[in-house]
Amino acid sequence: MLKLLGATAVIGLLAYSPAQAQMSFGYNGPVETPEQNVARSAQYDWMLENSPSFRAHHKWKECGPIRFIWSLRQDCFASFDQYEPVAYR
Numbered sequence: 001m002l003k004l005l006g007a008t009a010v011i012g013l014l015a016y017s018p019a020q021a022q023m024s025f026g027y028n029g030p031v032e033t034p035e036q037n038v039a040r041s042a043q044y045d046w047m048l049e050n051s052p053s054f055r056a057h058h059k060w061k062e063c064g065p066i067r068f069i070w071s072l073r074q075d076c077f078a079s080f081d082q083y084e085p086v087a088y089r
Contacts, residue, residue: 048080049087055080 032040047054063076 045084048084055084055086 048058049055059077059080063073066073066076
């Protein structure tokens with residue numbers, strides 16, 4: 001009887017996948033207004049332009065994982081200088 005109960009539990013756990021759990025609960029991220037999004041984006045841009053450590057951290061955070069195509073990784077690093085110029089030079 002104990003083996004049957006254990007097998008049933010395993011089958012039940014396998015049938016309930018994380019993908020289904022995510023679909024059933026939907027997106028649980030923060031809800032923000034368009035105005036809040038614009039303000040947060042402006043703050044991010046200001047930090048990239050004025051804080052060398054913030055800029056370095058985000059360059060590695062956003063471009064560092066790109067390891068499969070070297071030119072794509074280099075383009076990612078270059079895009080920071082193109083789209084977010086440094087104000088502290």
